[in-house]
Amino acid sequence: MASSAPIIVFFLLLLLLASAATNSSTTSSFKPAEELRKYRRVRALLRKINKPPLKTILSPDGDTIDCVPSHRQPAFDHPKLRGQKPLEPPERPRGLNLTGGVGGDDDELQWWSLSGESCPEGTVPIRRTTEEDVLRASSVWRYGRKPAHIVRRDSTGNGHEHAVGYASGDQYYGAKASLNVWTPRVASPAEFSLSQIWVISGSFNGDLNTIEAGWQVSPQLYGDGLPRFFTYWTSDAYQATGCYNLLCSGFVQTNNRIAVGAAISPRSTYNGGQFDISLLIWKDPKRGHWWLQFGSGLLVGYWPSFLFNHLAGHASMVQFGGEIVNTRPYGTHTATQMGSGRFAYEGFRRASYFRNLQVVDWDNNLIPLPNLRLTADHSNCYSVQGGSNRVWGSYFYYGGPGKSVRCN
Structure with a gap:
């Protein structure tokens, strides 16, 4: 059972703030009932996401990693998956070529596992x-979701910029x-910087289907x-629809x-030293689900085909590269970096890169x-x-520094 300490602390905070609002000579916007409803929604969401x-495992970076039985992960809250278990790997x-990136072993790619800790089989x-x-x-409600925006290459939406x-x-x-x-600098908690692969289908007017994977720096998330x-x-x-990672019923x-x-x-x-990762997204030709491979052959999981309409068939576009959010603080362009924070012309060991770009054809050939x-x-x-x-x-x-003499 979850500890009652957070609830006690929360009610004490409510009492203190309510007292301060009562004693204040100015009009206060503090609304205890509304805050209580929000707190209850937060707790309900945490119970839904965090499975027993x-x-x-406590990670050196401060994360807590829970080893959850695979059939109890959030994906299996979905009505179409309830009571099922993860599928066996498909034909690749x-x-x-089952070789990964450069600069690291597949077993040593994340901080939480550097101490040798691991989750049990199953x-x-x-x-x-x-x-x-x-x-x-x-x-x-918006937790774990990207802001709605335009992905189309001839326009930006909600401050999203791409290279x-x-x-x-x-x-x-x-x-x-x-x-x-890389570790790009993100200038505002409301912004992010990412590098990823997009697999895209549908129109850009409201029914766009995308599958995405990569790395990101996101202080808000x-x-x-x-x-x-x-x-x-x-x-x-x-x-x-959709979400990051395992924050909703979707990715298995x-x-x-x-x-x-x-x-x-x-x-x-x-x-200095360059470290890259290899990512592969492909559609299982037999069952139709979209699988994700990380590194030199680690199958991370899959997106069930029923999540999509257009991608239930095939993708009409594939895209690789960087994306940032520009909130234009102080009325000027953000200083949030993309990639390494250096322009593309600086090249190897300075700029960010994508290499060995490939696609999978109709006959499951890379x-x-x-x-x-x-x-x-x-x-x-x-x-x-x-x-x-x-x-x-x-x-x-690709990439760059954001705000500069050239960018304002």
Whole structure:
């Protein structure tokens, strides 16, 4: 049973604030009944998200990792999954080279597992959600969701800015790339900086389907400035469906060694060592679900096909690159960095990159990405520059510092 201490502290806080409001000569907007309702909604959400663990691991970065029986994770609250268990691994795409990124072993990619701790077989590691996490969100209902925004490359929405490579005009059944991991500075808690793969289908007018995975720095979501491995999905252009990680019934995790939402370690350094991770998203040709592979062959889990309408078939666009949120503090462009915080022209060991860009075709073959296009919403703030060679295949550098002499 959960401790009653937080509830006692909360009611004491209510009494103190109510007393201060009574004694104040100015009009107060404090509403105890409304605050109590909000607190109850927070507690109800935490009970829904945080499942009883078989084992708990304390991470050096302050996270609590719960080892939850795989069939009790949040995904199985969904009516179409209730009473079921995670599926067995599907056939992987032909042509897949099971090698990961550079600079680290798959077993040593996240801080929580660096001490040698692990979750038992039959469980999945889940980052525990706290009251503070939920209260940082704009509302309890919006917790764990991206703001609704436009993904279309010829426009930005709600301050979202991109520097990306993409391909469209064909049928895509998956995408793969390696990307290096950095710790960009995020200037405001309401902003984020991420680097990811998008698998996209549908129109941009309200029924957009996306599947996303990569790394992000999001102080509002996680309470710190660490780069974290994440997933996302939506079937209605970020309006009411979908969420990050395991914060709603959606993504089904199958792996007991990778915690979605946990901090990645090590990271790349400017003019120093480079650390990248390999990500693959592809559609199981037999069952139709979309699977996620991390590193050199760790299957993280899958998005059930029934979550989507358009992606129940195939993707019409794949996209790779960076995204930030610009809230324009003080009326000028944010100083939130994308990638390494350096422009694309600085190249290897300085700028962020995506390399070995590939897609999965209709016959479950992994092939080089054809017709790569590059675009940046505001190239004076965040740029992109690409190429191709025998070692890296199709690749591009991207990123930038945000506010600068060139960007204001």
